[in-house]
Structures are given as structure tokens and as C-alpha cells.
Amino acid sequence: MKTGLEGFSSSKKKSKWQGKFGQGALWAFILVCLLPLLVMLYRFGGTAYSMLAPVGQEGVALEFAFYVSSLVSLMLGFPMVISVFYMTDDVEKLLYLPVRPWQIVGAKFTISLIYTYLSSLYFLLPFLAGYGVKAGAGPLYWVFSLVAILFVPVLPLIYGGLISMVIMRLFKRAKNKDFLTVVGVILALVLALGISTVTSNMDMDEGSLMTLILEGHNSMMGIMNGIFPTLRFIARAVAEDSALSALIFLAITAAALAVFFLIAEKLYFAGAMGMQEAATKRKKLTEAQSRKLGRRRSARAAYFWKEIRLLLRSPIYFMNCVMLVFIWPLFVVIPIAIQMGRGEISGLGAALRALDYQSDTVVAVFLFVALCISLCGSFFNYVAGTAISREGKNLSFMKAIPVPMRTQLQAKLLSALFFCVLGTGGYCVIIMAVFAVLFGLPWWTLLFALAGSVFANLLQCSLQLLIDLMKPKLNWENEQQAVKQNYMVVVDMFLGAGLTAGIGFLVFKAYGWLSLPLIAYAALVCVLLAVLSAAVYLFVMACGVRRMNGLEA
Amino acid sequence: MIQLEHVSKVYSGVHKAVDDCSFTVEDGKITGFIGPNGAGKTTTLKMITGILEATEGKIFLDGDDIRKNPLEAKKKIGFVSDNPDNFLRLKGAEYLNFMADIYDVPSEGRREKIAAMAERFEMTDVMGDKILSYSHGMRQKMMVMGALIHDPSIWILDEPLTGLDPKASFELKEMMREHAQSGHAVLFSTHVLEVAEKLCDQVVIINRGRIVFQGTLDQLREGYPEGTGLEEIFLTVTEHA
Numbered sequence: 195m196k197t198g199l200e201g202f203s204s205s206k207k208k209s210k211w212q213g214k215f216g217q218g219a220l221w222a223f224i225l226v227c228l229l230p231l232l233v234m235l236y237r238f239g240g241t242a243y244s245m246l247a248p249v250g251q252e253g254v255a256l257e258f259a260f261y262v263s264s265l266v267s268l269m270l271g272f273p274m275v276i277s278v279f280y281m282t283d284d285v286e287k288l289l290y291l292p293v294r295p296w297q298i299v300g301a302k303f304t305i306s307l308i309y310t311y312l313s314s315l316y317f318l319l320p321f322l323a324g325y326g327v328k329a330g331a332g333p334l335y336w337v338f339s340l341v342a343i344l345f346v347p348v349l350p351l352i353y354g355g356l357i358s359m360v361i362m363r364l365f366k367r368a369k370n371k372d373f374l375t376v377v378g379v380i381l382a383l384v385l386a387l388g389i390s391t392v393t394s395n396m397d398m399d400e401g402s403l404m405t406l407i408l409e410g411h412n413s414m415m416g417i418m419n420g421i422f423p424t425l426r427f428i429a430r431a432v433a434e435d436s437a438l439s440a441l442i443f444l445a446i447t448a449a450a451l452a453v454f455f456l457i458a459e460k461l462y463f464a465g466a467m468g469m470q471e472a473a474t475k476r477k478k479l480t481e482a483q484s485r486k487l488g489r490r491r492s493a494r495a496a497y498f499w500k501e502i503r504l505l506l507r508s509p510i511y512f513m514n515c516v517m518l519v520f521i522w523p524l525f526v527v528i529p530i531a532i533q534m535g536r537g538e539i540s541g542l543g544a545a546l547r548a549l550d551y552q553s554d555t556v557v558a559v560f561l562f563v564a565l566c567i568s569l570c571g572s573f574f575n576y577v578a579g580t581a582i583s584r585e586g587k588n589l590s591f592m593k594a595i596p597v598p599m600r601t602q603l604q605a606k607l608l609s610a611l612f613f614c615v616l617g618t619g620g621y622c623v624i625i626m627a628v629f630a631v632l633f634g635l636p637w638w639t640l641l642f643a644l645a646g647s648v649f650a651n652l653l654q655c656s657l658q659l660l661i662d663l664m665k666p667k668l669n670w671e672n673e674q675q676a677v678k679q680n681y682m683v684v685v686d687m688f689l690g691a692g693l694t695a696g697i698g699f700l701v702f703k704a705y706g707w708l709s710l711p712l713i714a715y716a717a718l719v720c721v722l723l724a725v726l727s728a729a730v731y732l733f734v735m736a737c738g739v740r741r742m743n744g745l746e747a
Numbered sequence: 748m749i750q751l752e753h754v755s756k757v758y759s760g761v762h763k764a765v766d767d768c769s770f771t772v773e774d775g776k777i778t779g780f781i782g783p784n785g786a787g788k789t790t791t792l793k794m795i796t797g798i799l800e801a802t803e804g805k806i807f808l809d810g811d812d813i814r815k816n817p818l819e820a821k822k823k824i825g826f827v828s829d830n831p832d833n834f835l836r837l838k839g840a841e842y843l844n845f846m847a848d849i850y851d852v853p854s855e856g857r858r859e860k861i862a863a864m865a866e867r868f869e870m871t872d873v874m875g876d877k878i879l880s881y882s883h884g885m886r887q888k889m890m891v892m893g894a895l896i897h898d899p900s901i902w903i904l905d906e907p908l909t910g911l912d913p914k915a916s917f918e919l920k921e922m923m924r925e926h927a928q929s930g931h932a933v934l935f936s937t938h939v940l941e942v943a944e945k946l947c948d949q950v951v952i953i954n955r956g957r958i959v960f961q962g963t964l965d966q967l968r969e970g971y972p973e974g975t976g977l978e979e980i981f982l983t984v985t986e987h988a
Contacts, residue, residue: 479840479875487840488858496848500837507836507877588833590798595849596821746799 232320239324253412253433257425259321260346263314264422268350273379273513275306275354280362281510282672285466299458310347318343334435342428345447349422352454357382362465372509390420391532493597497605510673518574519617551635558712564622564643568650569694571618578610579658579686582666583676599739610655619647649723656730658686663741748774748932754804756790764790766956772934777927779947780936787956788936792905796826825899829906831886835879839889850897864892867918883910904935940977954985
């Protein structure tokens with residue numbers, strides 16, 4: 195615990211007053227960023243209760259909230275668990291201590307749980323508060339809600355821990371251990387999402403569904419449990435003040451933990467020992483290899499490729515900063531594919547063929563979707579948001595080399611933009627190219643989508659870099675702390691979400707004021723993004739150089 | 748040549764880590780920078796290399812002011828920091844080429860230079876491996892090679908011999924001697940007084956942020972009975988400072 199929680203504190207020595215004032219202002223800023231989302235979730239909780247209570251199915255809202263929270267905990271928690279369990283530098287220091295494997299795993303599991311609370315709290319707390327206030331809930335509701343907040347993320351993390359232990363045991367001796375681990379994590383996520391979708395019982399026919407709804411008394415609870423069978427008990431405990439359900443939930447969770455620790459006792463050391471070993475070839479470079487590696491580049495290009503290599507080769511950075519922006523389509527494709535397999539989405543092909551792809555409206559919809567994906571994709575990409583923090587003590591290198599700070603910041607921004615545009619605009623261009631070939635979508639839309647993606651991502655990445663420059667986390671012992679204990683990353687996420695919502699709101703308002711064809715609004719958004727991104731970029735470059743000169747590692 | 752003129756460094760507005768330091772590292776000489784833990788050695792080296800900004804005073808590197816003309820000044824330095832655990836995910840050859848690009852080393856002769864350095868430090872067989880797979884000493888050698896890739900006129904090394912095996916240690920000391928003999932300046936910090944005794948033409952001793960001695964070792968011994976060890980003299984100098 196001690197080794198895992200270090201580094202939450204500020205990285206720079208400051209005077210007492212400065213420190214307190216800075217911290218206060220920062221938290222106020224974070225709160226302002228979070229407030230709209232918190233209010234929205236609070237209202238959502240209340241509305242869900244109001245809508246479902248009349249048919250006696252209000253518990254489904256709670257089960258849905260716990261299900262989403264569990265799924266998000268699994269998706270975000272799994273890469274984190276594997277990093278905390280195996281890839282932090284403290285692993286080797288713990289191995290020679292006279293402690294049992296389950297004790298190390300227990301401490302690391304607790305750390306992972308605390309990290310998970312940071313994200314699950316944002317979601318569950320306002321939702322449960324909105325629901326409880328609307329329902330006029332009694333004290334037991336609040337007690338069981340607290341139990342839910344504390345223990346719902348346990349099962350997803352147990353899954354994450356178990357899969358991690360199996361992956362690390364399997365790939366321990368592999369040559370490309372880091373690469374295989376990342377592939378294993380992606381496959382496990384896909385598998386978990388697939389199993390979760392398949393095992394949830396939401397594919398019943400309309401008649402059965404109607405009968406279930408009419409039964410009342412929360413009869414629908416349990417239909418979206420999927421791989422989280424404990425959720426029905428905690429949802430019932432909270433919805434109906436059922437102490438028995440709460441006890442069953444806690445008992446199953448405790449049993450799962452006990453089994454997890456038993457397995458950890460057998461598996462953890464097998465994967466952890468020699469984890470820091472790196473494959474070595476001990477072979478002289480061939481003439482061709484030497485020529486390839488020795489290619490001369492400009493300082494900016496060399497710095498850019500250095501960033502790319504380090505991001506791709508460090509599993510912690512890759513899984514926490516880069517991976518999600520590339521695998522997000524899976525979260526959309528897998529449920530759709532499963533539903534199509536079940537025949538639930540029929541006639542999709544016919545509907546797509548029926549559209550007129552030359553019409554302004556259809557084209558505009560494509561462009562808006564592309565712009566929206568580009569704006570949202572950067573929520574999952576923290577390359578720019580951790581660009582300075584990732585340097586840690588190596589910040590001195592940035593200051594010692596004869597490369598202007600502006601050039602170094604540009605290279606860092608460019609590396610973030612590279613991943614963001616590939617993971618958002620890249621996918622859009624591929625899908626639009628398919629539509630252009632199959633259905634005759636105009637080819638110029640691809641160029642538009644790409645340009646829009648570059649502007650949208652430049653704006654988001656510049657903002658993220660600006661925030662990291664304001665308060666970089668430089669004082670860390672292992673890479674995990676640079677990205678996971680860096681709460682400014684959460685600010686990035688919500689600031690990005692706020693910006694996207696703001697642009698959406700502007701378009702909505704403009705649509706009411708002006709009577710332009712829909713495609714003109716897409717063009718307007720693109721121009722707006724170009725102007726905003728250029729302004730923020732110039733601001734970051736101007737302030738960033740000054741800020742970097744003032745930073746001390 | 749490195750010149751420090753009344754250089755001070757104050758952290759957080761209160762803690763004076765370096766206090767009014769003035770000394771010169773002459774061309775053609777190896778200068779040892781000695782002092783107890785926390786004396787201000789690393790802070791001083793970081794100010795010389797431009798990593799930290801001096802609160803007061805001026806620093807010149809071959810005539811270039813590090814504050815006014817930082818890029819030109821930095822190009823003249825080859826700096827080896829006390830932490831070799833950098834860029835661990837890059838391969839040795841990638842790291843050296845990255846450093847060569849950063850310091851704008853011409854492509855002509857670059858590969859030959861890297862090969863020669865690798866040969867000298869017995870690193871030829873591991874150039875294609877990631878630095879992560881290297882031992883501490885090998886990482887230190889890689890950092891030294893990276894720092895010297897652009898033939899800097901001024902060498903600044905923070906505890907460069909820590910972790911090096913005898914052969915690499917010998918080679919580095921030889922290289923330092925050769926560099927000084929070719930008319931350039933070498934400044935290195937060390938805790939090991941025997942190394943300083945054998946290698947240095949002059950020493951600068953720092954204690955609690957202040958320079959307490961600068962000169963040759965013979966000058967340092969003046970005033971002490973014959974046969975007094977350097978260790979004893981060092982302890983006396985730093986205790987009475």
C-alpha cells in the first residue's frame with residue numbers, strides 16, 4: 195500500500211501559501227469542470243426512478259447503473275490491474291520480503307480498488323443521490339448505497355486480477371513479453387465484453403418482456419447481470435432495503451475474494467518473478483540494421499520518433515494512454531455484431547442502401563459523426579495529457595539538450611496528434627471510403643473528415659498539454675504513478691467532454707437561428723475547430739516554453 | 748573552459764543550496780568536483796548545464812553565457828548525469844542515433860564513430876538490445892557514449908565511474924585524459940578521493956554550498972604534515988569550512 199499510494203502529492207516544492215492557494219484554485223477548477231456531469235447524473239438518477247417506479251421496476255435503474263459501473267471498472271481497471279500487479283518497479287523490492295503472495299496481491303488489489311473508486315464515484319454517487327432523493331429513501335437505502343459504492347467494483351477487479359495472473363504466467367518466458375501482454379489485455383477485454391453481452395438476458399421476445407414488466411416488484415432485475423451475477427442482490431438490497439440481499443451480495447463478494455487470494459497464492463509469484471527481465475539477443479548488428487538505425491533525422495523528427503517508440507514499447511504507457519483510442523470501435527462493433535448474429539438487427543443493409551448518399555443531409559450526417567468521433571476520441575487518449583508528467587526526473591534531459599523547448603513541445607504534441615488522428619479520423623476515413631465505394635458517398639467527404647479530425651484533435655491535445663504543463667506530475671518512482679495517480683488526466687477528460695458538449699450546443703442554437711442547409715453547419719464547425727485549435731496551439735506554445743523554463747525536476 | 752562568477756541557487760525562496768560560487772575549469776585539465784553528500788555538487792553541475800537556472804551570478808561555457816545563449820552553450824557540453832536509467836525502452840543503437848540527431852551530428856562518419864565507441868566500451872554485441880536489458884554499468888556506459896557522440900569540447904560528468912567495471916572505468920579515465928590533453932575541459936564530480944588523487948589536475952571542494960578550496964592537489968596538501976592522507980585533509984577542510 196505504501197509503495198502504491200506514494201506520489202499523489204504535488205511534485206514541486208512551493209511556499210506554504212502558494213501551495214495552498216494553488217491547490218484550492220485547482221480543485222475549484224476541477225469541480226467546475228465536473229459539475230455539469232455530476233448534475234446530469236443526479237438528474238438521470240431521479241428521472242430513472244420517476245419513470246420506472248409507476249410500473250414497479252425502479253430497481254432496474256439501479257441494476258443498470260451498477261452494471262455500467264462494473265463494465266467501466268473492468269474496461270479501465272483491467273489494464274490498470276496488470277500494471278499495478280506486475281509492471282511497477284516495486285515488484286522486485288517486494289519479492290525478497292518475507293511475505294506471502296496473497297499479502298502482496300491483497301495490498302496491490304486495494305491500491306487498484308482505490309484508483310477505481312476515483313472513477314466509479316463520479317458515476318455512482320450522483321446517480322444514487324438523485325435516485326434516493328427522488329424516492330424519498332430511508333436510512334437503509336443510503337447505507338446499502340454506500341455498500342454498493344464500496345463493493346461493486348470488487349468483482350470486476352477480481353476478474354481483471356485473475357486474467358492478469360493467467361496472462362503473465364503464460365507469457366513470462368516469451369521473447370516479446372510486453373507485446374504479448376498488450377495483445378492479451380486487448381483479447382481479454384474483447385472476450386469480457388462479448389461474454390457480458392451474450393450472457394445478459396436482454397434478447398427475450400416482446401411477449402415475455404411485457405409479462406415481466408407487468409409483474410412489477412422489480413421482476414426485471416437480473417436481466418442485465420451478464421458476468422456480474424452479484425449485481426441483482428445489491429440492486430435489490432438498495433431498491434427494497436433488503437438486508438438479506440445485501441448480506442448475500444457481501445457473502446458472494448467475500449467468497450470471490452477468498453478464491454481470488456487462493457489462486458493468487460499459487461499463481462502470482464510464478465508471473466512476478468523475473469518480470470523485470472528483458473529479452474536480450476547479444477548479437478552484433480548487421481550492416482543493414484546498422485544503416486537503418488543510423489538514418490539521420492532533424493531534431494524535431496528524432497524527438498517525435500523517440501516519443502512514439504517509448505509510448506508503444508512501454509506497456510503501462512501504451513495501455514493507459516494509447517490503447518483505448520485504438521480499440522474503442524470494438525466496444526461498438528462487438529455488441530452490434532452479437533445482436534446481428536441473434537437476428538435482432540435485421541434490415542440494416544437495406545436501410546443503408548435506401549439512403550441517397552449524394553444528398554446534403556446524408557453527407558452532413560456523415561461529417562457530423564466524423565467530427566463528433568474525433569472530438570470524443572481524445573477522451574481516451576492521454577498522450578498529450580501526460581506528455582510532461584511522463585518525463586519525471588528525466589525532465590532535466592529536456593533542459594540539457596540544445597533543442598529549443600518549442601521544438602520539443604511541438605514533437606510531443608505531434609506524437610499525441612498522430613495517435614489521436616489515427617484512432618479517430620483514421621477509422622472514419624476507412625468507413626467513409628467503404629461507403630464511397632459501396633454506396634457512392636462523395637470522395638471529398640473523406641478529405642473533410644480528415645481535416646476536421648486534425649483540427650478537433652489538435653484542439654483537444656493542445657488543451658491536454660496545457661493542463662499537463664500547468665501541473666505536471668514529475669515526482670514519481672514508477673510509470674504507473676505518472677499516468678494513474680495524475681488526477682489532471684480526469685480534468686482533461688471532463689474539459690474535453692465540456693468542449694464537445696459546448697460545440698454541440700452552439701450548433702444546436704445556430705440551427706435554430708439560421709436557416710442554412712445542414713452541410714453548412716458541418717463546414718462552420720470545421721472552421722470553428724480550425725480557428726480554436728490554432729488559437730489554443732499558439733497559446734500553448736507561447737506559455738509552454740515559459741512554463742517549461744520555470745519547471746524544475 | 749567553464750567559468751562561474753558569484754553563482755548562487757536558492758530553492759523555494761528560502762534554502763540556499765549554492766552560495767556565491769566562483770571557480771574556473773581550465774582547458775587542458777581534468778577538474779575534480781568534490782564534496783560531501785548534499786554539499787551542492789549536483790545543483791552546481793545542473794546550473795552549468797542549463798538544467799537549473801542560477802538565482803544569481805553568471806556561467807560561461809567557452810565564452811557563451813548559459814543564460815543568454817543557451818543553445819550554443821549546450822552544444823559544447825557532453826553531460827553524463829548521475830542517473831543512467833533513462834530511455835530504457837530504446838535500443839542502444841537507437842539511443843545513440845537519437846542523441847546524434849539531437850546534437851546534429853553529420854551522417855558522414857556517424858556509424859563509424861558509434862562502432863568505435865561501442866568497441867572501446869565492449870558494447871558492440873548489445874547495441875541491438877533495449878537499454879532495459881542492460882546492467883547498471885552497461886547503462887552508465889551507454890549514457891557516457893551518448894554524451895560524447897557529438898565530440899563536445901566540455902565534458903561534465905556527475906559520478907561517472909559509479910557502477911562501471913574496471914575495464915570500462917579504465918577506458919573512461921583514459922578518454923578523460925585524452926580529452927584534456929587535446930586542450931579541452933573536463934569537470935567531474937566524485938566521492939572517491941583515490942580517483943580524484945590519481946586523475947585530477949585540480950580539484951574544487953564544495954561544502955554546504957560554498958567553495959572551500961580550489962587548486963591543485965599539491966596546493967591542497969600544503970600546510971599539512973607530510974604523509975597526511977587526502978581523506979584526512981578532505982575531512983579537515985570540510986569540517987572547518
